[in-house]
Amino acid sequence: MTYKVDCAVVALIVAGFASGAARATDDSAKGAARDLANEAKRNFDAGNYEEAGHGFQRAYEIARVPMLAVWIARTLAKRGQLVAASEMYRQATLLTPNDLWVGGAQQQAQADAARELGVLQPRIPRLCIRIDGAAANDVELTMDDLAIATVLFGVDLPVDPGRRRVVGRQGAQTVARAIDLAEGEHKEAVLRFNAATATAAHAHQPPAIVTTNLESARPELPAEQPHDGLSVVSTPTLTEAQPIPPLGQTRRRWGWSAVGIGSVGLLTGLVTGIDVLAGSNLRSNCPSQACDPAKVGSSSVNRYNLMRDLSVAGFIVGGVGTAVGVTLLSWTPKQEREAPMALWLGLSSAGVHGAF
Numbered sequence: 001m002t003y004k005v006d007c008a009v010v011a012l013i014v015a016g017f018a019s020g021a022a023r024a025t026d027d028s029a030k031g032a033a034r035d036l037a038n039e040a041k042r043n044f045d046a047g048n049y050e051e052a053g054h055g056f057q058r059a060y061e062i063a064r065v066p067m068l069a070v071w072i073a074r075t076l077a078k079r080g081q082l083v084a085a086s087e088m089y090r091q092a093t094l095l096t097p098n099d100l101w102v103g104g105a106q107q108q109a110q111a112d113a114a115r116e117l118g119v120l121q122p123r124i125p126r127l128c129i130r131i132d133g134a135a136a137n138d139v140e141l142t143m144d145d146l147a148i149a150t151v152l153f154g155v156d157l158p159v160d161p162g163r164r165r166v167v168g169r170q171g172a173q174t175v176a177r178a179i180d181l182a183e184g185e186h187k188e189a190v191l192r193f194n195a196a197t198a199t200a201a202h203a204h205q206p207p208a209i210v211t212t213n214l215e216s217a218r219p220e221l222p223a224e225q226p227h228d229g230l231s232v233v234s235t236p237t238l239t240e241a242q243p244i245p246p247l248g249q250t251r252r253r254w255g256w257s258a259v260g261i262g263s264v265g266l267l268t269g270l271v272t273g274i275d276v277l278a279g280s281n282l283r284s285n286c287p288s289q290a291c292d293p294a295k296v297g298s299s300s301v302n303r304y305n306l307m308r309d310l311s312v313a314g315f316i317v318g319g320v321g322t323a324v325g326v327t328l329l330s331w332t333p334k335q336e337r338e339a340p341m342a343l344w345l346g347l348s349s350a351g352v353h354g355a356f
Helices: 007-018 027-045 049-062 066-078 082-094 105-123 195-204 247-278 281-285 298-330
Strands: 126-132 140-143 146-148 156-158 162-170 173-181 186-192 225-227 230-232 342-345 350-353
Touching: 027 049, 027 066, 049 066, 066 082, 066 105, 082 105, 082 156, 126 140, 126 162, 162 186, 173 186, 247 298
Parallel strands: 126 186
Antiparallel strands: 126 156, 140 146, 140 162, 162 173, 225 230, 342 350
16 A cells, blocks of 8 residues: 655644644644654654554554544554554544644544555454364463453454464363464364363362252261171261251250349349338338438438339349249250160170160
8 A cells, every 4th residue: 555645744643733723732742743743754654664653653642633543553554463453543533523633634534544444454364263172161262372252262353464373272281273364364273172181181170069958968888897796887077067056955045044034133122122121110100101301311212112113123023034944944845855766886785775
């Protein structure tokens, strides 16, 4: 592709930078972008496309205008990076006007970008990668050391012309292929894995155990082996979650708690009752609950009433707590009172003990 453009035309890239109509971009930045673009154009004309690309890219970071994007795309295409060039052309067509768009130069650059993109696309090679002998989800795939997503397996991928190295890994297996593609060429790369090796690799991995209930997860007991003329069975130790306490054990725990609360209540009632009895002379000095102030002070009356109320409350709480606790402790289900049958075995005797 030839470009009939000289340095005078490149000046249009930054023609709006010096305009006094828009001041959103700093003047020093405009000058820097202008110098970078002019230097990059000289490198482009001299065939130094790598230096030209760096210069245009730096200028584009300062002034995001379509003309700079187009020159970046042209430089990438010259370096054989057709995929990146096509994406830069698209970016140029999507830019929106800013304070640097003066005249129609940027609109013309967008039109050039669309036209040159249409010419470039048929030149881009396509590569389809397929997997044989393994599940796609089990394979890690890279192309030129860049990871390829699983969803792109079997899809025509746009790639740059030249030699592409495709590597697939599944466990200990690694399959690699080198593919040479010319411009506009379409090829398919098939990575074939050894299914037997993959199956063996999976077989060495410990299986995942999903336990649905305790009985289904219980391992089989080992075979009986003789010992001193008796059959001894060793039961493997199971690591299980802590079991929920039985209902009887919970009931006994609450029963003892209730007895404790009842005991505290009874003790409180007893102590405060003794204090009330000690102040019984108030009843004779306060007939009909009317006390003679000359004989009885108000503080004594208040203390008497408080102790009396605490005594009554203490006996009530103590009685209820003790009754509830004794009831819970006495109420033990039949299956918890009875001991299960068990077999016992000795060196010279054997028998069965338990409730029947």
